[in-house]
Amino acid sequence: MSATHAAHGHHDDHGPAKGIARWLTTTNHKDIGTMYLVFSLVMFLIGGAMALVIRAELFMPGMQLVDPGFFNTMTTVHALIMVFGAVMPATVGLANWMIPLQIGAPDMALPRMNNFSFWLLVAAFSLLILSLFMPGGGPAAGWTLYPPLVLQTGDALPLAIFAIHLAGASSIMGSINIIVTIMNLRAPGMTLLKMPLFVWTWLITAYLLIAVMPVFAGAVTMLLTDHFFKTTFFTAAGGGDPVLYQHIFWFFGHPEVYIMILPAFGIVSEIIPTFSRKPLFGYDSMVYATASIAFLSFIVWAHHMFTVGMPLAGEMFFMLSTMLIAVPTGVKVFNWTATMWKGSLSFEPPMLFALAFLFLFTIGGFSGLMMAIAPVDFQYHDTYFIVAHFHYVLVPGAVFAIMAGVYFWLPKWTGHMYDMKLAKLHFWLSAIFVNVLFFPQHFLGLAGMPRRIPDYSTQFADWNMVSSIGAFGFGLSQLLFVYIVWNCARGGAKATQHVWDDARTVSLEWTVPSPAPYHTFEEAPVVK
């Protein structure tokens, strides 16, 4: 793709407001993107601290540090924070920063709603964290909030449910904004099949979000009325059905996994061609594979609940449809590998994280295929094998891709290069410790260790100790990431406009100076 050079006049009268007012009232997509990313980092550290409480308790058998109720609260709130407060806002932050820059738009289509959806998220997570201090403790029924267990939650329940509603509303508003922006504000000449892959994956993700966040909101609204208004949606004694909740939850929950991973696919699809010095192999098939994964995500939900007891035909359907997801995912892995084939590869930090993503996400994908087999899942269900599987998908999968994206675009945002040696050190520490942390959990799960327990049989002691050492190593390594980003924001070697080798950077964000001016593409570029 080539673009006629856009005019980037300086508009001093349109610069950012001063002080705190800038951040409270901003409607600028770059400011809001930055706020989402900082918020996500804070949540990542809070959720990570909760994970360390969990791993510290599991360092050895017996009850050491916390009581079982608090342990359950930690597993629940850690998951809610990481899913809705860390991973999703990080990808929304990247979308806010990069989508207008990549499609040649002056800003998001609905800038005021953009600001509102960010601050709604802050309110949501303030409420969720405050729920930890309510009488009876925080929510402790797992992030799935299954009834009837969740209905035993104390005063934290309405806070947690309100927090989920607010976070959901924020996500829906963000998604509407992204769809409307992409569909209406693309630069002249940028047809859908000329859009960068990151934009494509976010367009599909945004449709997924609009389709499934209201489903989750409906489910938790019904929980709320069951708890406070004596309805019996999920109470068998009143004619309701607890399994109905599981169906509704997972109709949301499985696409939610793809909501977290599709933007990660987009980021990796930007990085691998750049550092292979080749165009992406099979662009069109990448788009169709993304759309296929999104479609299939709606028809596989019951593989999360094979053990509730369902007809054999149902098990067969959900087993086979789940396996089918391996086809478009395989297309993607093949295309990324083929992009690197005979490329002139270099291994800067974004590429290192993208490569680790490729290998480690694939491990998570393979363990997912194992669990898709219904009779095998009966053995794995609710064991640490499941914990290992989804953490491989979400940590060296989604989180590594987000870090790759930050290292890729950070010089464009700040105008400075970061310390490459430290960033590579951060990569190697993260890549080693993430495997020390999660790989032994496969062994624990296969040996029968249940998930969500604060104490365990002594036969599981060794691998739990190894896993906890990995957790602390991984957690401490992330402080290095904070330091690198902080340092880069404050100063450093000047980044060029193209940042990376200019032969490799073909999309529109590389046509603006580094750092990207406060307002860009006020005159739309023409894409040829």
Added chain:
Amino acid sequence: MSEGRASTGTTAEQRRRIRRTTILLVLVALGIYVAFIASGVMKAQP
């Protein structure tokens, strides 16, 4: 001030399409929310 930056760079036709798409997507989200609660009501009949 950065208020309404997108609007200043957009045509009347684009603004009309933005408004129309936004309303449509809001209605879809609300419709799905109501439909799933309605499905719970139908299922929970004693």
